[in-house]
Every structure is written in C-alpha cells, then in structure tokens.
Amino acid sequence: xxxxxxxxxxxxxxxxxxxxxxxxxxxxxxxxxxxxxxxxxxxxxxxxxxxxxxxxxxxxxxxxxxxxxxxxxxxxxxxxxxxxxxxxxxxxxxxxxxxxxxxxxxxxxxxxxxxxxxxxxxxxxxxxxxxxxxxxxxxxxxxxxxxxxxxxxxxxxxxxxxxxxxxxxxxxxxxxxxxxxxxxxxxxxxxxxxxxxxxxxxxxxxxxxxxxxxxxxxxxxxxxxxxxxxxxxxxxxxxxxxxxxxxxxxxxxxxxxxxxxxxxxxxxxxxxxxxxxxxxxxxxxxxxxxxxxxxxxxxxxxxxxxxxxxxxxxxxxxxxxxxxxxxxxxxxxxxxxxxxxxxxxxxxxxxxxxxxxxxxxxxxxxxxxxxxxxxxxxxxxxxxxxxxxxxxxxxxxxxxxxxxxxxxxxxxxxxxxxxxxxxxxxxxxxxxxxxxxxxxxxxxxxxxxxxxxxxxxxxxxxxxxxxxxxxxxxxxxxxxxxxxxxxxxxxxxxxxxxxxxxxxxxxxxxxxxxxxxxx
Amino acid sequence: xxxxxxxxxxxxxxxxxxxxxxxxxxxxxxxxxxxxxxxxxxxxxxxxxxxxxxxxxxxxxxxxxxxxxxxxxxxxxxxxxxxxxxxxxxxxxxxxxxxxxxxxxxxxxxxxxxxxxxxxxxxxxxxxxxxxxxxxxxxxxxxxxxxxxxxxxxxxxxxxxxxxxxxxxxxxxxxxxxxxxxxxxxxxxxxxxxxxxxxxxxxxxxxxxxxxxxxxxxxxxxxxxxxxxxxxxxxxxxxxxxxxxxxxxxxxxxxxxxxxxxxxxxxxxxxxxxxxxxxxxxxxxxxxxxxxxxxxxxxxxxxxxxxxxxxxxxxxxxxxxxxxxxxxxxxxxxxxxxxxxxxxxxxxxxxxxxxxxxxxxxxxxxxxxxxxxxxxxx
Numbered sequence: 001x002x003x004x005x006x007x008x009x010x011x012x013x014x015x016x017x018x019x020x021x022x023x024x025x026x027x028x029x030x031x032x033x034x035x036x037x038x039x040x041x042x043x044x045x046x047x048x049x050x051x052x053x054x055x056x057x058x059x060x061x062x063x064x065x066x067x068x069x070x071x072x073x074x075x076x077x078x079x080x081x082x083x084x085x086x087x088x089x090x091x092x093x094x095x096x097x098x099x100x101x102x103x104x105x106x107x108x109x110x111x112x113x114x115x116x117x118x119x120x121x122x123x124x125x126x127x128x129x130x131x132x133x134x135x136x137x138x139x140x141x142x143x144x145x146x147x148x149x150x151x152x153x154x155x156x157x158x159x160x161x162x163x164x165x166x167x168x169x170x171x172x173x174x175x176x177x178x179x180x181x182x183x184x185x186x187x188x189x190x191x192x193x194x195x196x197x198x199x200x201x202x203x204x205x206x207x208x209x210x211x212x213x214x215x216x217x218x219x220x221x222x223x224x225x226x227x228x229x230x231x232x233x234x235x236x237x238x239x240x241x242x243x244x245x246x247x248x249x250x251x252x253x254x255x256x257x258x259x260x261x262x263x264x265x266x267x268x269x270x271x272x273x274x275x276x277x278x279x280x281x282x283x284x285x286x287x288x289x290x291x292x293x294x295x296x297x298x299x300x301x302x303x304x305x306x307x308x309x310x311x312x313x314x315x316x317x318x319x320x321x322x323x324x325x326x327x328x329x330x331x332x333x334x335x336x337x338x339x340x341x342x343x344x345x346x347x348x349x350x351x352x353x354x355x356x357x358x359x360x361x362x363x364x365x366x367x368x369x370x371x372x373x374x375x376x377x378x379x380x381x382x383x384x385x386x387x388x389x390x391x392x393x394x395x396x397x398x399x400x401x402x403x404x405x406x407x408x409x410x411x412x413x414x415x416x417x418x419x420x421x422x423x424x425x426x427x428x429x430x431x432x433x434x435x436x437x438x439x440x441x442x443x444x445x446x447x448x449x450x451x452x453x454x455x456x457x458x459x460x461x462x463x464x465x466x467x468x469x470x471x472x473x474x475x476x477x478x479x480x481x482x483x484x485x486x487x488x489x490x491x492x493x494x495x496x497x498x499x500x501x502x503x504x505x506x507x508x509x510x511x512x513x514x515x516x517x518x519x
Numbered sequence: 520x521x522x523x524x525x526x527x528x529x530x531x532x533x534x535x536x537x538x539x540x541x542x543x544x545x546x547x548x549x550x551x552x553x554x555x556x557x558x559x560x561x562x563x564x565x566x567x568x569x570x571x572x573x574x575x576x577x578x579x580x581x582x583x584x585x586x587x588x589x590x591x592x593x594x595x596x597x598x599x600x601x602x603x604x605x606x607x608x609x610x611x612x613x614x615x616x617x618x619x620x621x622x623x624x625x626x627x628x629x630x631x632x633x634x635x636x637x638x639x640x641x642x643x644x645x646x647x648x649x650x651x652x653x654x655x656x657x658x659x660x661x662x663x664x665x666x667x668x669x670x671x672x673x674x675x676x677x678x679x680x681x682x683x684x685x686x687x688x689x690x691x692x693x694x695x696x697x698x699x700x701x702x703x704x705x706x707x708x709x710x711x712x713x714x715x716x717x718x719x720x721x722x723x724x725x726x727x728x729x730x731x732x733x734x735x736x737x738x739x740x741x742x743x744x745x746x747x748x749x750x751x752x753x754x755x756x757x758x759x760x761x762x763x764x765x766x767x768x769x770x771x772x773x774x775x776x777x778x779x780x781x782x783x784x785x786x787x788x789x790x791x792x793x794x795x796x797x798x799x800x801x802x803x804x805x806x807x808x809x810x811x812x813x814x815x816x817x818x819x820x821x822x823x824x825x826x827x828x829x830x831x832x833x834x835x836x837x838x839x840x841x842x843x844x845x846x847x848x849x850x851x852x853x854x855x856x857x858x859x860x861x862x863x864x865x866x867x868x869x870x871x872x873x874x875x876x877x878x879x880x881x882x883x884x885x886x887x888x889x890x891x892x893x894x895x896x897x
Contacts, residue, residue: 369752376749
C-alpha cells in the first residue's frame with residue numbers, strides 16, 4: 001500500500017485527467033469540511049473515495065457536482081478550469097451524480113423521471129416514445145434492464161438505482177459519482193451494480209465510488225483515496241491494500257475488525273416466540289409460524305436475505321405490527337400485540353430500529369430531545385405537567401459523552417449529525433437505560449467502521465451484563481462475528497437454528513437461499 | 520451557553536419575523552398598485568387606514584375587537600399545523616361554537632353570572648371540540664383526509680346553524696329551536712341573558728369586552744402546551760414523524776383526534792366569545808369567515824402562538840381601519856380583503872418575496888439540503 005501526502009505535482013500523467021480537484025477547501029460556519037484536497041480521476045477508472053461519516057466525502061462531491069462552491073481551490077474537467085454555479089453546469093460538462101437518497105418522483109414513470117429537467121419536446125408536446133427508445137438503447141448497452149413505463153414506487157430499490165444511473169447516462173455523463181450506492185442494496189443487487197460499474201468502466205466512463213465498506217472497495221476500485229476529517233490522508237492500491245490498513249488510514253487509529261468476546265453463559269429464556277404469523281402492509285403473509293427462544297446473556301443472530309420476514313418479526317416483537325397468530329412472551333409475560341409503550345416498560349426491552357430516519361429519531365428535534373424520545377414522560381424528564389429541560393439537557397450531556405456521539409452541542413438537530421453519529425444517538429438512548437432484552441435490527445447499516453466497532457462492542461457488553469440480544473442483520477459478517485446462535489429466516493419461517501460453532505458461511509448461505517439443512 | 524441563549528433566541532425570533540413582515544409589506548404595495556390602477560390615492564387610503572385603526576380610542580377599540588377572533592382561530596389552525604394537520608374547519612367550528620354558546624346563553628334564567636357565563640363559554644368550546652373531533656376520528660379510522668372533511672363540515676355547520684334559528688316559512692314550516700319568537704320573519708336568536716354576556720372592558724361607544732384577555736390567555740396556554748408539556752412533545756413528535764412517534768410508544772391516533780378536538784375547541788371558543796361578548800345573539804350572517812382568515816393568521820404568524828398574536832393584531836388593524844379608509848379616501852373597504860388574501864399568497868410563497876425584495880437566495884447549502892431531502896422519504 002502506498003501512502004503519500006498528495007500534492008498537485010506528485011504524479012504526472014501523460015494526458016490530463018478527466019476530472020481534477022485542486023486545493024479544494026470548504027468552510028462552513030465553525031467547520032472545515034474540506035481542507036486543501038487534491039483529487040484526480042482518469043478516463044475509464046473507478047476511484048473509491050473512502051472515509052468515515054463526516055469526513056467530508058459528501059461535501060467534496062457536492063462541490064464537484066456544483067451544489068456547493070468551494071471556499072478555495074478549483075475544479076478542472078479535461079484539463080480546463082471550470083466554475084459551477086449549479087448542478088446544471090456540472091451536468092452540462094458530463095458529470096452525473098447518484099445520491100444516496102434517490103432523487104426520483106415516486107409516482108411518475110421511469111421515462112418521466114429520466115427526462116425530467118431535460119424533456120424531449122416536439123411542437124410543444126412531450127415525446128415520450130423517443131425518450132423511451134433512447135432509454136432502451138442505454139439499458140441494452142449497459143446491461144441495465146428496466147421497463148421505461150414502470151412507475152418508480154413499484155420498482156425494487158436496486159432497479160430505482162438503475163434508473164438514477166440511466167438518468168445520468170441519458171444526460172451524457174462521462175463522470176459518475178455514486179454516493180454510498182451499496183448501502184441500500186441486497187448482496188445480490190450489489191453484485192449486479194458492480195457488474196454495471198465494470199461495464200461502464202470498460203466503455204470509458206469514469207466513476208467515483210463513495211463508500212465506507214472496505215470489502216467492496218477492494219473488490220471493485222482501481223484506486224482508493226482516503227479522507228479523514230476533511231483532509232486527504234492518503235491513496236492506496238487495492239491490489240496491495242488490506243482491510244486492516246485501510247481501516248486504520250480511515251479512522252486514524254488501529255481498528256479491530258474482529259469482535260472480541262468471551263463464550264456466552266446463557267441463562268433463562270427471556271424471549272419466547274411461538275408460531276407467530278403476521279402480514280405485510282400490502283397484505284401478504286410475512287411470517288408463517290415463527291418460533292424462537294432467546295436466553296439471557298446470549299446473542300441470537302437472525303440471518304436472511306432482506307424481505308424474508310425479518311422486518312415484520314422485529315415489528316411484532318416490539319408491538320409495531322399486529323401478530324395474527326401465535327404469541328410473544330417476554331420474561332414469561334404475554335406481550336402479544338401489547339401497545340409499544342407497555343412492551344418497552346414491562347418487558348424492559350429496547351429496540352434499535354432498522355431505519356433510524358423513519359423510526360428511530362425525529363430529525364427536527366435536538367439531540368437532547370431525541371435522547372428522551374421514549375422516556376420524555378417519566379421523571380425526572382417530566383414532572384406531571386411540564387417537561388424539565390434542564391434534566392433533559394443534563395441527561396443528554398451524559399449520554400453523548402458516554403456513547404461518544406460527536407455533536408457540536410446537545411441542542412444541535414438530530415438531522416444535522418452524520419449517519420454514524422445518528423446511530424450512536426439511537427444506541428445511546430436505547431442502551432442508556434436498564435434493559436433485559438435488546439432487539440437490534442441492522443444496527444450498523446450505513447455507518448462507518450469506527451462506529452461499527454463501537455456499537456458491536458456495546459452489544460457484546462450488554463450480552464455480558466446478562467441481556468438477551470436478538471440481532472437482525474443483512475450483513476452475514478456481522479451475524480457471524482457477534483452471534484452465539486444463528487437463526488436463518490427464509491420465506492417467513494426460521495429454517496434452522498445453529499450454534500455459532502456449527503455455522504459456516506457456506507451452510508448459512510445455502511439456508512438463506514432456501515436449501516434445507518438436511519438435504 | 521446560558522449567557523448566549525437570549526441573543527441566539529432573539530436572532531431566531533427576528534429571522535422568523537423577517538419573511539412575514541416582508542409579505543405584509545408586499546401585500547400593502549400590491550394593494551397600492553391596485554388602487555393606482557383604479558385611480559385612487561394609496562397614500563390617502565393607507566393614512567385613512569392607519570387613522571381608522573390607531574387614530575383615536577375608538578380606532579384602537581375597533582382594532583382590538585377585531586383582533587380577538589383572529590387570535591383564537593389563528594391558534595386553532597396553528598395548533599393543528601404543529602401536528603401536521605390542516606384545519607380548514609375553523610369556520611364551521613366557530614359557527615358551532617357560537618350556536619352552543621348562544622343555546623346556553625339564552626336559557627337558564629336566574630343563574631348567577633359567575634356560573635352562567637363560564638358555562639356558556641365552555642359550551643362554545645365543547646361545540647367546537649365535537650366539530651373538530653369528527654374529522655380527527657374519520658382520519659384515524661377511515662383514512663379520510665382532514666382537509667376534505669373539515670371543508671365539508673363547514674357547510675354542514677353553517678346549514679345546521681341556519682336551521683337552529685330558522686324563522687319558519689310562510690307555508691307553516693317548523694321554526695328552528697333557537698329562533699326568537701318575537702323576531703317575526705327574521706331568522707335569529709333572542710339576546711343572550713345579561714348573566715351570560717361577557718362584561719365590557721370599555722363600554723359603548725368603544726365596545727371592547729374582556730374577551731381579549733381570554734384570547735391572550737389562550738395563546739399563552741397553547742404555547743405552554745406545545746412547547747413545555749409532555750403532551751405537546753407527543754403532538755410535535757406525531758407532527759414531525761408519525762412512525763417515530765409510534766415507535767416511541769406515543770398513541771398516534773389518540774393524539775390526532777385530541778389535536779383536532781383542541782383546535783376545534785379554540786375556534787369554538789372564538790365563536791362563543793364573539794357571540795357572548797359582541798353580538799349577544801346568533802344569526803346566520805355572523806358566519807365563520809373569520810375561521811378562514813385563521814389560516815392566513817396562522818401562516819403569517821409562522822404557526823407559533825406568539826406569532827399568531829402579532830399576525831392577528833395586524834389583521835385586526837386592517838379590518839379595524841377599513842371603514843375609515845373608505846370614508847376618508849373613497850377607496851372601497853373591500854381592498855382590505857384583497858390585501859389579506861395577498862398576504863396569504865406571499866406568506867405561502869416565500870420565494871416570491873425573496874425575488875421581489877432581491878434577497879440573497881437561500882444559501883446553496885440550504886437549497887441543496889432541500890433538494891436532497893425532497894424525495895428522501897423521511
């Protein structure tokens with residue numbers, strides 16, 4: 001692995017790079033988001049931009065995409081200095097960006113979304129057929145099958161992302177910025193995306209791939225640039241780099257990717273699920289008789305391909321979705337279809353929800369208010385009629401310190417924290433009170449290595465205190481690293497429960513794909 | 520941090536006032552253009568308007584008298600907004616509140632005032648609450664959108680109120696239960712008993728009653744409820760993120776129904792106060808137009824209870840000065856309604872305001888975050 005303090009004269013290419021950022025500095029009030037960053041992207045290259053949340057990756061990309069103006073420094077496209085006043089200027093020069101949160105209109109068709117903003121018009125009327133044909137041509141060329149007339153909200157996330165990429169290609173993008181494109185995808189969809197990226201590269205497109213997943217970087221990138229705290233701390237060659245040294249570079253200290261834990265000493269059964277059935281929002285049967293026990297002091301991991309009922313299972317346990325059959329017993333008490341607050345209080349249960357934006361936090365609320373989101377009504381935060389702001393603030397100061405939530409103050413809005421810190425905020429709230437059962441769904445989705453390490457160690461610490469832990473994750477690595485027992489979910493059922501010692505990736509993978517253990 | 524707090528909060532208040540103040544200014548400018556186009560003198564008109572609203576004791580009295588219902592209907596709409604509910608029904612709730620209050624006010628002869636008046640006011644609140652709770656129930660249990668239901672219920676309320684005071688027809692149709700038998704062919708109630716009338720703060724010719732204090736107290740109470748109580752926390756949480764609210768164990772359905780009922784209660788109280796304090800009877804022409812203005816007042820007040828107070832005062836002054844303006848300058852008082860409508864248009868479209876006054880665009884960062892969250896789903 002080569003580390004270098006980059007400077008513009010460091011490397012001389014025979015021809016000028018496709019895209020170059022020189023000495024980019026971006027100041028926000030009180031924050032240096034980017035500091036003298038140099039970056040070059042060549043034709044037909046996949047450059048991975050690696051960094052923790054809050055390292056300045058998104059700021060840098062927004063500058064390249066014309067959303068922000070740099071405080072200092074300049075952007076060059078094909079060797080010419082350019083100045084972007086809006087994304088439109090960047091698009092005109094062939095830069096396309098696929099945001100982490102898709103910029104699609106859910107109720108409109110693929111064609112309408114793709115031509116939105118650069119409509120094809122004949123005598124004042126939209127020419128959808130022509131656009132549809134162009135989309136079809138692009139889709140064929142880059143092997144991204146999509147029905148141009150499908151409505152966006154009916155499409156799976158992976159296909160929606162394809163539409164975003166096609167949208168950029170339709171605008172003749174030669175440079176594609178993909179902002180955390182894999183964080184919303186299933187493992188299969190990720191493979192599909194990588195195939196598309198390789199095809200795009202072979203046809204001369206240049207790609208900036210933003211991520212913090214080390215494995216993916218090593219798998220797909222031609223070159224790796226690492227950002228830390230707004231500065232470019234080095235470049236790495238994926239052929240020689242390892243996950244460990246990339247993580248160290250990214251976080252700035254040695255990171256343990258392996259979770260260290262003692263063997264579990266399981267106690268009494270704390271959570272008993274008996275033949276639970278439930279339906280999805282769309283009325284399809286999601287759970288078909290799920291039975292599972294979780295004991296005090298053990299971590300039971302639920303593995304499975306997303307959409308096999310894991311989400312619904314967690315919602316049934318926590319009272320957010322009615323069970324149509326079966327029973328949930330927590331600490332021996334029947335909690336089937338009890339209101340969420342009763343489950344939280346009597347079950348002494350805490351829930352790290354799989355979608356922190358949708359369930360786990362209120363973006364407009366301060367960190368302090370988010371930290372009392374489910375205890376605001378209890379003393380000392382509330383004394384009957386009024387809430388006690390001083391107690392709420394003090395409680396927040398304590399949790400922020402204890403769980404290392406990086407925030408300017410406890411009065412900062414939750415929405416303005418980085419993803420990893422938002423998740424730490426949720427974890428701080430849920431772990432910061434006495435509990436006997438922890439239900440953690442995708443506890444490290446979309447967050448950086450340093451935060452993952454921290455959250456994993458907290459989960460293990462809870463287990464060692466005697467808490468029963470139900471861990472649901474789409475990341476097989478996470479399940480393997482943390483679990484004492486592994487339950488595999490397939491098609492709304494638990495298809496097998498294995499002790500960790502019997503579980504291999506291959507065995508679990510087959511079970512996840514629906515192959516029965518005894519076949 | 521404790522020392523920096525007042526400055527920061529002052530800045531926040533000023534920033535919040537910025538766009539509404541400019542919207543008001545823009546509406547007055549646009550009104551002036553309309554006047555010039557129709558050959559009138561805007562300076563004379565606005566000077567008449569100011570004279571009418573603040574020129575003398577009577578002017579102040581008119582302004583305060585008009586401000587009272589704006590405060591309460593504005594609070595009604597603003598409270599619902601905090602829970603992401605759009606209460607277009609303040610008009611109907613106002614009317615139902617008036618009818619309930621008058622029904623108690625004309626009956627129970629012999630009750631002492633300290634019982635009769637509160638009873639009549641509470642009746643107005645209860646009427647409005649019932650009327651507001653209906654769209655809440657329908658939203659929770661059938662998914663019917665509160666905008667549609669509240670608009671429809673405005674018609675129902677106004678027709679129901681008309682029936683209660685119906686004078687009967689020439690073909691011997693049954694008169695309404697609240698109709699004043701001595702009123703002949705006129706559809707109206709008798710005067711509410713003296714024991715249920717809100718006493719004058721300044722009697723005729725000023726005609727300012729104590730209702731202004733009830734309205735001010737309501738604004739403080741609603742501010743306290745929203746920002747200081749656990750219930751307000753629940754309401755705001757539901758308003759921001761319904762899913763997070765249910766995750767946090769908040770009874771979302773209950774909160775929605777309660778909020779609509781409270782919003783209705785405020786508008787109903789407005790109706791009760793107008794009836795018991797000023798009109799002293801109910802007739803169909805005392806309809807709930809002020810309920811619709813509540814939407815504008817709430818938006819102009821940035822849906823903050825104290826902002827609503829300011830906005831209601833502005834609207835009260837516009838209404839209070841309108842007649843004098845017409846008298847002094849010959850500009851028809853209806854222009855005031857145009858101005859009030861323009862205020863709504865400008866408050867609802869801050870971008871137009873920024874364009875008119877050539878304000879610096881939202882910083883690009885703000886714009887970018889607006890773009891990147893617009894379809895983000897959270």
